[in-house]
Amino acid sequence: MSRFLSIELIRSCIRIATPLWIGALAGIFSERSGVVNIALEGMMLAGAFGGAVVSLCSGQAWIGVLAAIMTGIACGLFHAVVSLRCRTNQVISGVAINMLMSGLTIFLMQILFGNKAQSPTAPRVLEVTIPWFDKIPIIGRIIFEDVSPITLIGLLLVVVTHIILYYTRWGLRMRAISENPQAAIAAGVHVHKLQYLGVITSGALAGFAGSFLSIGVLDVFTKNMTAGRGFMSLAVMIFGRWKPFGSLAASLFFGYAMALQISLQEWQVPPQFVEMIPYFATLVVLAFVSGKVRPPAATGKLIDR
Amino acid sequence: MNFALEARGIKKYFGPVKANDDLDLRLQRATVHAVVGENGAGKSTLMKILYGIYQPDSGEIFVNGEPVTIGSPDVAHRLGIGMVHQHFTLVGPLSVTENVILGVEPCTRGLIDYKFAEQQVREVSNRYNLTLEPTDIVESLPVGLQQRVEIIKVLFREARIIILDEPTAALTPAETSDLFRIIRDLVADGRSVVFITHKLNEVMEIADDITVIRDGRSVGSLTKDAATEKELARLMVGRDVMFSISKPEVTAGEVVLNVDNLTSESVSGDQRIENVSFSIRAGEIFGVVGVAGNGQDALEEAVTGLRRATQGRIELMGKDITGLSTAQIRAMGVAHIPANRTATGLVMDFPLSDNGLLGHQYRSIFRNGPFINRKAVNEWINRLIKDFNIKAPSLNAPAFTLSGGNQQKLILAREMVHEPRLLLAVQPTRGVDIASIEMIHKALIEARSRGVAILLISNELDEILSLSDRIAVVYSGRIAGIGDPASFTVEEIGLMMAGAGKEVV
Ligand SMILES: Nc1ncnc2c1ncn2[C@@H]1O[C@H](COP(=O)(O)OP(=O)(O)OP(=O)(O)O)[C@@H](O)[C@H]1O
Ligand SMILES: [Mg+2]
Numbered sequence: 021m022s023r024f025l026s027i028e029l030i031r032s033c034i035r036i037a038t039p040l041w042i043g044a045l046a047g048i049f050s051e052r053s054g055v056v057n058i059a060l061e062g063m064m065l066a067g068a069f070g071g072a073v074v075s076l077c078s079g080q081a082w083i084g085v086l087a088a089i090m091t092g093i094a095c096g097l098f099h100a101v102v103s104l105r106c107r108t109n110q111v112i113s114g115v116a117i118n119m120l121m122s123g124l125t126i127f128l129m130q131i132l133f134g135n136k137a138q139s140p141t142a143p144r145v146l147e148v149t150i151p152w153f154d155k156i157p158i159i160g161r162i163i164f165e166d167v168s169p170i171t172l173i174g175l176l177l178v179v180v181t182h183i184i185l186y187y188t189r190w191g192l193r194m195r196a197i198s199e200n201p202q203a204a205i206a207a208g209v210h211v212h213k214l215q216y217l218g219v220i221t222s223g224a225l226a227g228f229a230g231s232f233l234s235i236g237v238l239d240v241f242t243k244n245m246t247a248g249r250g251f252m253s254l255a256v257m258i259f260g261r262w263k264p265f266g267s268l269a270a271s272l273f274f275g276y277a278m279a280l281q282i283s284l285q286e287w288q289v290p291p292q293f294v295e296m297i298p299y300f301a302t303l304v305v306l307a308f309v310s311g312k313v314r315p316p317a318a319t320g321k322l323i324d325r
Numbered sequence: 326m327n328f329a330l331e332a333r334g335i336k337k338y339f340g341p342v343k344a345n346d347d348l349d350l351r352l353q354r355a356t357v358h359a360v361v362g363e364n365g366a367g368k369s370t371l372m373k374i375l376y377g378i379y380q381p382d383s384g385e386i387f388v389n390g391e392p393v394t395i396g397s398p399d400v401a402h403r404l405g406i407g408m409v410h411q412h413f414t415l416v417g418p419l420s421v422t423e424n425v426i427l428g429v430e431p432c433t434r435g436l437i438d439y440k441f442a443e444q445q446v447r448e449v450s451n452r453y454n455l456t457l458e459p460t461d462i463v464e465s466l467p468v469g470l471q472q473r474v475e476i477i478k479v480l481f482r483e484a485r486i487i488i489l490d491e492p493t494a495a496l497t498p499a500e501t502s503d504l505f506r507i508i509r510d511l512v513a514d515g516r517s518v519v520f521i522t523h524k525l526n527e528v529m530e531i532a533d534d535i536t537v538i539r540d541g542r543s544v545g546s547l548t549k550d551a552a553t554e555k556e557l558a559r560l561m562v563g564r565d566v567m568f569s570i571s572k573p574e575v576t577a578g579e580v581v582l583n584v585d586n587l588t589s590e591s592v593s594g595d596q597r598i599e600n601v602s603f604s605i606r607a608g609e610i611f612g613v614v615g616v617a618g619n620g621q622d623a624l625e626e627a628v629t630g631l632r633r634a635t636q637g638r639i640e641l642m643g644k645d646i647t648g649l650s651t652a653q654i655r656a657m658g659v660a661h662i663p664a665n666r667t668a669t670g671l672v673m674d675f676p677l678s679d680n681g682l683l684g685h686q687y688r689s690i691f692r693n694g695p696f697i698n699r700k701a702v703n704e705w706i707n708r709l710i711k712d713f714n715i716k717a718p719s720l721n722a723p724a725f726t727l728s729g730g731n732q733q734k735l736i737l738a739r740e741m742v743h744e745p746r747l748l749l750a751v752q753p754t755r756g757v758d759i760a761s762i763e764m765i766h767k768a769l770i771e772a773r774s775r776g777v778a779i780l781l782i783s784n785e786l787d788e789i790l791s792l793s794d795r796i797a798v799v800y801s802g803r804i805a806g807i808g809d810p811a812s813f814t815v816e817e818i819g820l821m822m823a824g825a826g827k828e829v830v
Pocket of ligand 1: 364726727728729730756
């Protein structure tokens with residue numbers, strides 16, 4: 021039993037889930053503004069790269085994180101302009117960003133470091149232990165002891181996103197836009213402006229999630245290091261019904277499946293079988309929930325004006 | 326004298342379509358100004374211009390005598406102009422309150438003050454007896470209540486000039502007189518109302534001034550006292566209009582639809598019918614009347630297979646269709662004119678030609694192996710457009726560019742021309758002009774003469790009474806009375822609709 025529910029396992033689950041739920045929050049901001057964001061994968065990758073490079077140059081991990089966010093914002097702006105102003109199909113724009121970032125990061129690594137596979141070691145965001153809180157039984161050990169600040173900020177962001185979405189003007193307008201933009205326009209909402217804001221915020225969060233990969237858990241950027249986490253974030257968002265807390269729960273589920281996979285590998289179950297677990301879990305879950313989840317009705321549609 | 330709102334020489338073309346071609350409108354302060362005209366005359370277009378959704382190609386607008394440019398609905402709000410759209414602009418999954426405050430959310434310290442907003446919504450709802458619960462989710466409400474959400478939206482914005490684009494199209498007579506009471510209160514408050522309708526008796530009841538529009542031009546501007554229904558009809562249509570229907574004798578044939586002890590819920594889950602039994606013969610119009618929300622949706626959805634009945638049997642030509650899919654039921658000769666044309670009747674983004682084809686795409690005449698035979702389809706749609714006098718920019722124009730009445734005619738045409746055995750017509754003349762009502766009623770009567778069995782569900786008591794061979798009054802999911810329409814007085818029917826009829830157990 022303890023193999024399936026040890027504190028170590030849960031800690032590792034949270035570590036794995038962190039970029040997924042932050043990525044899912046990124047997805048929420050975009051999709052709730054009516055714009056499909058397949059580009060999460062590429063935005064995360066760009067963020068991971070920008071974070072590592074700036075951390076390396078400045079010697080300051082947190083400046084690296086900031087740079088990751090800025091990189092994400094740039095990607096978000098690009099996605100917004102291409103899909104909103106140029107009215108390109110949003111999925112195509114997203115796929116283009118993913119391919120572009122995959123190639124561009126490799127190319128830049130070659131130029132900057134003369135190595136296509138991996139960057140030199142960069143300063144990383146160190147784990148912290150929060151005094152007092154770490155004394156709380158069980159919970160303290162799980163989330164307040166020796167934890168990445170990015171995880172803690174990520175948890176805070178879940179709450180903040182929830183508040184934005186359900187208790188602020190911006191949030192109400194986003195929810196309206198993604199369901200019925202014509203109604204929002206008729207109510208006097210500046211739909212276009214909010215869509216830009218949503219997609220750019222999405223980019224910022226995706227970049228932040230990316231920084232966790234390169235200078236949070238690791239201290240290097242390796243090529244295509246996101247390895248599908250952007251897409252998995254989208255699955256998390258869908259499983260979480262486009263809701264912040266739902267996404268957090270969903271990411272923990274996926275995180276658990278992957279943590280279990282890692283711990284089972286030490287347990288002499290055939291690795292090919294074990295590696296299937298997270299993906300298998302994704303499929304099972306999607307098969308069970310997809311009939312019941314209803315995506316925002318107008319997401320991905322062009323709005324005519 | 327300056328007017329609350331004045332528009333002069335408004336022109337708006339959509340490509341070759343002259344939606345507005347030199348229109349004038351003068352709205353006096355604290356009055357109700359009716360705007361009437363046929364489907365596609367340009368009424369909604371003018372209103373959307375006044376509300377800042379469209380920009381006019383030329384023309385001037387004055388608010389309280391000041392020239393203004395209304396660049397967006399936001400500007401309209403600031404000028405005190407509010408509008409209830411012909412097609413609802415509600416966000417289904419949001420609550421009543423959220424819909425009402427959208428765009429003008431009351432905030433304290435950056436957070437929306439839901440408590441305050443809900444209280445305000447409840448207050449307005451109570452003041453005008455709208456019976457809306459602020460926390461209800463809008464898409465779960467029946468059409469009549471959704472309309473009221475739109476009205477609260479405008480009131481919440483403290484509009485001084487209120488544009489109502491066909492607000493009564495979806496309302497029952499009782500709801501309409503409630504709305505008129507509200508409108509009178511608003512006018513007594515010093516607000517000015519623009520009121521669009523196709524029902525001339527409503528114009529005579531509520532309006533002070535009337536503007537008649539035909540083909541994008543103002544063809545008459547008169548006061549109520551100087552107008553008669555007949556004259557208005559002639560101005561609108563350009564010819565005399567018949568107001569009564571002549572129904573030929575038809576001997577009813579075999580039983581086409583037999584509903585036996587049916588219990589079912591509506592898809593939205595807020596309506597149900599219980600132990601309902603009736604049958605309809607070929608060549609018979611069976612009218613179902615009741616206040617909106619008393620089980621009509623559940624009945625419609627059960628018969629068309631959109632919802633599986635929980636109990637009882639539905640038979641078509643003696644065959645049990647209770648568990649069949651909508652496609653199977655349609656293939657057996659059931660046609661359906663749904664109550665909500667934008668949600669269930671049409672795919673608004675699809676071109677007219679595809680909308681005219683919907684539901685018939687499997688027919689061999691429209692197919693060319695696995696492909697759609699475009700030529701046959703287009704020929705076919707052109708015939709529909711001609712036969713049913715549908716006004717449309719082109720075959721490839723998306724459905725949302727058609728005026729409301731023309732959308733309705735398109736559905737009607739699509740559903741009627743394939744000679745169904747059973748036609749389920751729900752609110753078939755909602756939002757349709759008088760000339761088209763005349764045409765639709767004629768079409769229904771002709772279908773009846775050809776032996777089609779017709780289940781007519783409508784909130785229009787007049788329509789039900791003048792068309793039906795037999796009627797059923799529904800109240801709270803049960804049939805409160807059933808029989809020959811002549812065997813009831815209008816008062817009896819009214820009482821049964823209100824749940825006070827003698828047949829109610
Ligand atoms: N966005 C658009 N693009 C193209 N044509 C349009 C558009 N909107 C309206 N039209 C056309 O302009 C004309 C006027 O339409 P409008 O909706 O103003 O009519 P209406 O008087 O409100 O009719 P109804 O009583 O049926 O609602 C119609 O022929 C319609 O097809
Ligand atoms: Mg109209």
